[in-house]
Amino acid sequence: MIELKNIDVTFYQKKKAVEAVKEVTLTIEKEDVFGIVGYSGAGKSTLVRVINLLQRPTSGEVIINGKNILTFSPKELRAQRKNIGMIFQHFNLMKERTIFGNIDFSLKYSGLTKIQRKEKIDKLLDLVGLSDKKEAYPSQLSGGQKQRVAIARALANDPEILLCDEATSALDPKTTIQILDLLKKLNKELGLTIVLITHEMQVVKEICNKVAVMEAGRVIEQNDIVSVFSQPKEALTKDFIRTATHIDQALETIVQHPSLTELGGNEVLVEFSYVGDQTSEPLIAQLYSQYHVVTNILYGNVEILQNVPIGNLIVILSGEETQREKALNFLREQEVKIKILKEAGSPNNVIPLPAVSQ
Incomplete structure (x- = not known):
């Protein structure tokens, strides 16, 4: 449905070229919930x-439903943009208009009659759970309610x-x-196709496929959500995922309590990761x-991503070395x-501390 081919975006600031996006190629299928994640300044917005x-690209192609929209006339592009809704971090509601008025403004050139617009707005507010707020003003709503209006x-x-x-960045965790x-x-x-920009892998984990x-x-890595979470390839991806799965927080807690990791002669501290069945x-x-x-399980976690369970364990294994090796080989076979x-016998500091996020 959406194909971005070899997209470059270059800005010029004080005669200096800034490459905001470099050679990005993505394919987003119909009804995907596609997450684009990265730290501030990564180029995702x-x-x-x-x-x-x-934002027009410096080079590349933007193909939607088989058509390169870079070739569209201004009239065709206006029509295309009606087919693409957008929500932002800070809602961008008009404070002097009611909730009804904010939504009605988007229908100004829709060709619908006043009655038809009212019926549509009522349905939309019901869809987002705000039927009782249509005469309220943005200042009277919570952050989550404002974002529902924006949606x-x-x-x-x-x-x-x-x-x-970054549609949830200004919201508390429960509202997110x-x-x-x-x-x-x-x-x-x-049947909406959703493209979600965020710096939080936790958000991606909750909704994206x-x-x-x-x-x-x-773009340094892309795949379906289960593959990325179970087999991340790039260091940055691993950093995001370990933060989202809380494995690094658990490891940091363990490191701060040496009594948990004092090992006897036949013991080893191990992290297991497993997926699916x-x-x-x-x-x-x-x-x-x-x-x-x-x-001895020190930490365990199982999460369900796209109906696929993914688990992590931090454990101490106790047993004769040859038996431990057999046990580990058995797990590798699984x-x-x-x-x-x-x-x-190894020093306490051999446990890798969590990476510091940027």
Whole structure:
């Protein structure tokens, strides 16, 4: 549905070229919830604005439904933009208009009658759960309610695509989950294709089925969400994911309590990662029954991404070295990823501390 081919965006500041986006190629299918994640300055907001040509690329192609919209006339481009809704971090509501008036403004050139506009606005407010707020003003609403109004306004012209630029960054965690649940509902009920820009992998984890990771203007990694979370390739991606899965926070807590990691002669501190059917298998129990290796679990977590379970464990394995090796080989055969964090006799600082986020 959306194809970005070899997109470059270059700005010129004080006669100096700034490459905001470099050679980005992405394909976003119909009804995807596609996350683009990166730290500030990665180029993700610039890239998302290329999709509706609020930012024209320096080079490349922007193809939507098989047509390169860079070739569109101004009239064709206006029509195309009606097919693309957009919501922002700070809502951009008109404070002097009621909630009804804010949404009605988007229908100004829709050709609908006053009665038809009212019916449509009522349906939109019902869809986003704000039927009782249509005569209120933005100043009377919470941040989450304002974002719901912004979503209703973005849907006013029945778009096929919804662009979300840091749409939850100004919201508290509870409200963020509510807005993401609403976006999931709209994706399913309306068949919306959603492109979501964020610096938080936690947000991507909650809603997206595919993700691209950006750094310094380039897409350094992209795949379906399960593949990226279970098999990240780039260091930045691993940093994002370990933060989102809380594994680094757990490891930091363990490091700060040396009594948890004082190892005897037949012990080793290990991190396990596993995905899919492995999470429902009693693998840990089998380590003792088959190899007489005792497992002391210091941290465990299982999450469901796109109906696929993904798990992490930090454990101390106790048993004779040869039996431990057999046990670890057994786990490797079950496609469990293994990372040795510390062995008996090694210094306390061998456990890798969490990377510092930018």
